[in-house]
Amino acid sequence: MERVPILKIGDVLLVSIQVDMSDQTAIQLQDDLAERIVATGCHGVLIDITALDIVDSFVGRMLSTIASISKVLDAETVVVGMRPAVAITLVELGLSLNGIRTALNVERGMELIAASRDEDAYEPDGDDADAETTATA
Amino acid sequence: MTAGVDLGAPRTQAIRSDEDVVRVRQLVRTVAVAAKLSLVDQTKLVTAASELARNTLVYGGGGTVEVSTVQNDRRRGVRIVFADSGPGIADLELALTDGYTTGGGLGLGLSGARRLVDEFDIRTGVGEGTTITVTKWSR
Amino acid sequence: MALSAEESGRLAGLLAEHTDQVVQRWTELVATSLRGRLSQAELRRQVMELHASMITAGESGLTDLDAEAAAELRAVLAELSQGRARQGFSATETAASVFTLKDVLLELLEIRQGDGALRDFVAFSSFVDQMGLFTFETYVRARESLIADQAEQLLELSTPVVKLWEGVVAVPLVGTLDSARAQVVMERLLQTLVDTGSPYAIIDITGVPAVDTQVAQHILKTVVAARLMGADCIISGIRPQIAQTIVALGIEFGDIATKASLADALRHVLRLTGLETPRRQSRREL
The missing domain is CATH 3.30.750.24 (STAS domain)
Structure with a gap:
């Protein structure tokens, strides 16, 4: 079984999915990421799906789950690089990817993560639920 | 059944494992490219195939898929037949409802796949297995 | 079946015998129907091509325009009507390029006045009708594909981002x-x-x-x-x-x-x- 590599760049974990993932590989990635977030204490996860020519409901669910898990672990997940044909298909499929933040490319995704960390830092009372967890950051 | 003439020998692939679902996606992509479907239509068909192949594996206990190029009077298309000899579907209408699942998924497999293709035909009965035929025509 | 093999041979003979006269008169009539929107030289070339392929077809004992032996004649007709469709001529004007041949044939047969001239004219005439209808069909198809092309171009043009x-x-x-x-x-x-x-x-x-x-x-x-x-x-x-x-x-x-x-x-x-x-x-x- 193939494994998707996870890179650490500063405060962000970068996952660039380059292979047509089997369901097992997807589940493995989900587990690996949760562990790496805790091990590194990173506050951002960037998942680059530029190379994916389809996203089906399984991968869609994996992305949603990763976003939820990382939120619990105080990390922001941004999915970047979704192709137009993939987005059109997901809409038709009825998958809304609720709770996932998206950006057009890695650069914009990085900005988005930085901006959301800034918000936490500059307006600590902007989001009460987050305030307690970010206090340690 | 749906109209259209088969072109060339259909290509088959067994579905027994996760990796086979990946192979089905790649096979469908190859045939869809050869049939000159647009990029969006290719993506829709491959996504539908991925959903249905996973269903065949998870609910049907494995099976086979047959992919062929078809032609009617005006257009070319790709037809895919998924067949398993699993337990079958008891309540088809319910199974085709958005969000209904017995396997812990999102419940978008069948209903979503049906929206992604032009023709969708399902034959099933309790204890008789399930055969699903889908077709996507070029625009 | 539009005409018998003998009639077909006689048509070819008649056309071949009066080549200059046929080409001259036919060109004149077509030019009148198109009201001078194509040059005489161009029309003359088209008429001569049509004339020649009709003789070839007639000599081979052609009885029907759908026959295999008429492939060349059909190709010439198709090219003619596709050209007319693209140049924006109406369907009537396009078909007239073929139907005017009837007038030419009538003039030739009137001179001859022999037995069976009337019978021949009816037979020739029905063959010319077939040719005319074929021209018309090709014209419609050419226009349809022209419209489809334009629709596609329009789609490309009208969607700037x-x-x-x-x-x-x-x-x-x-x-x-x-x-x-x-x-x-x-x-x-x-x-x-x-x-x-x-x-x-x-x-x-x-x-x-x-x-x-x-x-x-x-x-x-x-x-x-x-x-x-x-x-x-x-x-x-x-x-x-x-x-x-x-x-x-x-x-x-x-x-x-x-x-x-x-x-x-x-x-x-x-x-x-x-x-x-x-x-x-x-x-x-x-």
């Missing part, structure tokens, strides 16, 4: 939106977002007279798809009638931003991008 500002693209939609066109426009818009890395798109529908449920759905799906990709869409220029339609059809625009004009939409986006960098703004204030 323009960069409006750094990070903002706009697609000004003009004219009636059918489902096919809406789909093409939307796919192109999404691709442009990726190519230019623009996180904002403005869909301006000032120039769209009406929308139906399907088109509204296409626009909505595009907005959702753009969001999945990490971009925001703003719809501007919704006419009062369209707003009424949208409400009457019960289409949910939800939280999609709508603005009265393209200018308002751009202002809205620029304000958003300004707010997105609060740090830079506050520094400027210092």
